[in-house]
Amino acid sequence: MMIKKIEPYLPPSDQIRELIIYGREDCHLCQDMMLALQRLQQQVSFDFKVVDIDSDPELAKRYGERIPVxxxxxxxxxxxHYFLDLAALDDYLGKFR
Known part of the structure; x- marks a missing residue:
């Protein structure tokens, strides 16, 4: 009897490496996180986009003052959230290596 090894499903790496920052304008912590991520992009391949929670009442209600996320x-x-946690980000990206 042959045993078939089942490979775990890995989504395309471009989907894995696409992140979202939920924040708002005039948020210094949001700016700090964006700058930290931009610096990190010189060493690690990923993309991120910023979503203004004030553009969506549901997002504003969900995240309120707990930004950036x-x-x-x-x-x-x-x-x-609040600050870039390099260990948490590395752990997330490492799951898909």
Missing amino acids: LMSPLINQEIC
Whole structure:
């Protein structure tokens, strides 16, 4: 009897490496997180986009003052909030290496 090894499903790496920052304008913590991510992009391959929570009442209600929030849209997982947690981001990206 042959045993078939089942490979775990890995989504395309461009989806894995696309992140979202939920924040708002005039938020210094949001700016700090964006700058930290831009610096990190020189060493690690990923993309991020910024979504202004004030453009969507549901997002504003969900996140309120707990911003910025770095999210993985792929698995709808919060990676960190307020400050960039390098260990948490590395852990998230490392799951898919």
